Amino acid sequence: MKEFLEGSRAIAKIVSLCRPGVISAYPITPQTHMVEGLAQLVADGKLDSQFINVESEHSAASVVLGASATGVRVYTATSSQGLFLMAEVLFNIAGMRLPVVLTCANRAMSAPISIWNDQQDSVSLRDCGFIQFYAENIQEAVDLHLIAYRVAENKDILLPAMVCIDGYILTHGIEPVDIPEQEKVNRFLPEYQPVYKLDVDNPLTLGFLADPDYYMETRFAIQETHKEITRILPQLFTEFSSCFGRNYNFVEKYRMDDAEKVIVAMGSVCGTIKDVVDELRKKGKKVGLLKILCLRPFPLQEICNALNNISKVAVLDRALSLGSLAPLYSEIKASFSGKKKAPKIISGFIAGIGGRDITRESVKQVFRQLNQREISGKFIDLKPELLQEKL
Amino acid sequence: MSEAAAQVKSLFSSGHTACAGCGQSLAARLMIDAAGANTIIANNTGCLEVFSTKYPESAWGVPWIHSLFENAAAVASGIESALKFQGKKDKILVIAQAGDGGTADIGMQALSGMWERGHDVLAICYDNEAYENTGIQRSGLTPYDASTTTSPSGLKSFGNPRPKKPMPEIARAHGIPYVATASVGFPQDLQKKVKRAISIKGPKYLQIHVPCPLGWGYASGLTYQIAKLAVETGLYPIIEYENGVLIGVRKITPKPVEEYLKPQRRFRHVIGNPDELARIQEIANHNIKRYNLVTGSS
Numbered sequence: 001m002k003e004f005l006e007g008s009r010a011i012a013k014i015v016s017l018c019r020p021g022v023i024s025a026y027p028i029t030p031q032t033h034m035v036e037g038l039a040q041l042v043a044d045g046k047l048d049s050q051f052i053n054v055e056s057e058h059s060a061a062s063v064v065l066g067a068s069a070t071g072v073r074v075y076t077a078t079s080s081q082g083l084f085l086m087a088e089v090l091f092n093i094a095g096m097r098l099p100v101v102l103t104c105a106n107r108a109m110s111a112p113i114s115i116w117n118d119q120q121d122s123v124s125l126r127d128c129g130f131i132q133f134y135a136e137n138i139q140e141a142v143d144l145h146l147i148a149y150r151v152a153e154n155k156d157i158l159l160p161a162m163v164c165i166d167g168y169i170l171t172h173g174i175e176p177v178d179i180p181e182q183e184k185v186n187r188f189l190p191e192y193q194p195v196y197k198l199d200v201d202n203p204l205t206l207g208f209l210a211d212p213d214y215y216m217e218t219r220f221a222i223q224e225t226h227k228e229i230t231r232i233l234p235q236l237f238t239e240f241s242s243c244f245g246r247n248y249n250f251v252e253k254y255r256m257d258d259a260e261k262v263i264v265a266m267g268s269v270c271g272t273i274k275d276v277v278d279e280l281r282k283k284g285k286k287v288g289l290l291k292i293l294c295l296r297p298f299p300l301q302e303i304c305n306a307l308n309n310i311s312k313v314a315v316l317d318r319a320l321s322l323g324s325l326a327p328l329y330s331e332i333k334a335s336f337s338g339k340k341k342a343p344k345i346i347s348g349f350i351a352g353i354g355g356r357d358i359t360r361e362s363v364k365q366v367f368r369q370l371n372q373r374e375i376s377g378k379f380i381d382l383k384p385e386l387l388q389e390k391l
Numbered sequence: 392m393s394e395a396a397a398q399v400k401s402l403f404s405s406g407h408t409a410c411a412g413c414g415q416s417l418a419a420r421l422m423i424d425a426a427g428a429n430t431i432i433a434n435n436t437g438c439l440e441v442f443s444t445k446y447p448e449s450a451w452g453v454p455w456i457h458s459l460f461e462n463a464a465a466v467a468s469g470i471e472s473a474l475k476f477q478g479k480k481d482k483i484l485v486i487a488q489a490g491d492g493g494t495a496d497i498g499m500q501a502l503s504g505m506w507e508r509g510h511d512v513l514a515i516c517y518d519n520e521a522y523e524n525t526g527i528q529r530s531g532l533t534p535y536d537a538s539t540t541t542s543p544s545g546l547k548s549f550g551n552p553r554p555k556k557p558m559p560e561i562a563r564a565h566g567i568p569y570v571a572t573a574s575v576g577f578p579q580d581l582q583k584k585v586k587r588a589i590s591i592k593g594p595k596y597l598q599i600h601v602p603c604p605l606g607w608g609y610a611s612g613l614t615y616q617i618a619k620l621a622v623e624t625g626l627y628p629i630i631e632y633e634n635g636v637l638i639g640v641r642k643i644t645p646k647p648v649e650e651y652l653k654p655q656r657r658f659r660h661v662i663g664n665p666d667e668l669a670r671i672q673e674i675a676n677h678n679i680k681r682y683n684l685v686t687g688s689s
Contacts, residue, residue, distance in 0.1 A: 021476035022469060050472040054465065055504035062462035062501065066433060066469025069456055072476055074469075092458050198431045198454040198470060200483055205449035207434075207457035214446050 002176040007138040007165065010177045011077075011103060012037025014142045016047045017185040018101075018149050020075040022067035024052040024060045028082040029115045030167040031105040035077055057082035061089035061100075068098040069206055071197030073149070076100065079167060080107035083121045087128065093160045094129025094222060096207060099152035099192070100160040101145065102130070106267065106318075107167040108354040116355020117167040119267060123295070123319035123327050129222050131161040131229060132296040134266040136252075138175040140293075141165045143246055146180075149189050150236055151229060158195065159225055164295075166268040168355070180244055188243045226297035233294070250299030252291040253306050255281060259288030261370050262307065264332055265316040266292045269351075269358050273316075276363040287367055292328070300335050307332075308341040314370040318352045325376055326350050348376035356381055402428060402452035409442040412611025414601035414618060415490070415517045416442065418575040422488075422515060422599070425582035426589060428453060430484045431474075433467040435493035436460035438524040438603075439517060461497040463487040464505040467512045480511065484589050488515040491532035492522045494598075495556045506565040506594045513588050513595040516558065519603040527606040531556040534626070535674060536667055537657045539606075544660035549667055554674060562596035563632055569595040571631040575602070576618025580629065580641065591633070600627045608656020620651035625675035628682045642686040645679055648672045 025035040041047040064074040108114040135141035148161035317326035329348035336342035409416040443450040467487035474480040494516035522528040529542040538550035573581040588595040604611040621627035629641035652658035661667040
């Protein structure tokens, strides 16, 4: 049965159903409603969990690191500056192979300070070793948490996972959501069985110093595990589908079969793009969308297979790599490096930075500017008059 | 038990890569053997972490985790919370340990948070009074006038211009039930305090003075003597607070501070400088008066 839920409350519900033994977080807009929801569930005795209020995101990440190393399922959530205060710990969690699950309420980075949405925070941390999922809507956000725990805790994986949801748009938006029953969740996500943990009956040393004779192999192993995830996730998506009836994949192809122009994007903007695609299709335009659900591991093969017959591709980034090409754009470009079957044009667009709305008109602009000439780093909805201002 | 058998049974094995005469390695062994096998340790980055757990070897006979420089207190909070969730907390002791920089500087926030939240964790600071691991840089617990690589003495400098950050007082201000200092120069007192600390539920702080032959510049055979002199001059008062009340101090017959300073290269520039020596003596005198350290006084 579906219920109308705010995104954050829906995530609190599904995380609660995942039964984490330790939750730790530090408040930051727009993450707050998620952890408030969990705190209330613990306070009401509906969730048996240690809820640890800490003095910083650095400590929130460190608390769940310690608890995960002790063999308990854990959860944390943050956003923007908070994610960056955690950054040091996040690399560490991945290096220590701890299956922490984190929700990132995507928000712009300071300065100037902005509490509004873009994806600069999590995209900038794409190299930290975490698996990264990007949700289009609240139902996906809910489902991806179940998938995140399952893949993270898989004995052949043991890597942390981040579920990225656009701040406000998904954290504070309200949609009809199907929250599965506890029994169904238990079947899909059984109790966490750690492979190794801090245990007085079997004393292990975790977090060694590795000199140049040993360090590189530990990083290579994580890289290999990310390849393993691309092998394991399809089975998991199939299992999820048979349990809950909803289908996921690394990428989602929307009306791409005969498309000539396709936008590649991540997160909630995909909903808007789908609406525009439907509208333009009605007018006979051959347009489509390729949604990236999983940024890490980067689904290179799926992306190539999906796009290699498309004539013109526009990559829509909601984050920047200041001084270079936008992050998703450069990865999509690189995916076709040296390949004979490739789109003729791959153009790069940037929109929605710092919470500026990406409207249907914004998306139409992208389709319009996707023509014979390849462009990159093209900002949509810039206000030129603001750039003219003089002191 | 023979001395050799006791050595074998230690929860902190020999064969690690600490310098000869390292006060911290001695204190770590004394500490864990007093704490016992039902202990989980979270260790900040620093000398102890580096010399005891270089892959593929570990000196630790108890479960032990190192994450980062500043977060052992938060990691220990997570371990303690996980043990609570598992219903095992009453049987297992959790320790968060760090050097002086990891405690008083970069780890201060996480430590303060752990104390404020009331986690049942013993925090230990091995105080060797500088960032010895990175090459003897000044920390918040470097004493007045000590020459370090980032507070060097010179024509216009007498070394570190500030006194030690009063960590035991900061710990006490958190209202935690047990705060004490110890010295590797007094091993029985050190072990007694570890046992006392772990008998008390809640957050505990134990700061152990651990001389560093390399960083302080003295012959490696002198570690015990130097440690004792720090206490006996009044420069490192050995104190014990329970529930905010001073319950014990190590009494001394005060020796002049010069006896402690003279064998150490880090204080070489103040020897023969009566003004600076007087300033350091003043610090000792203040401690002696404040804690009533003189033998026979009450």
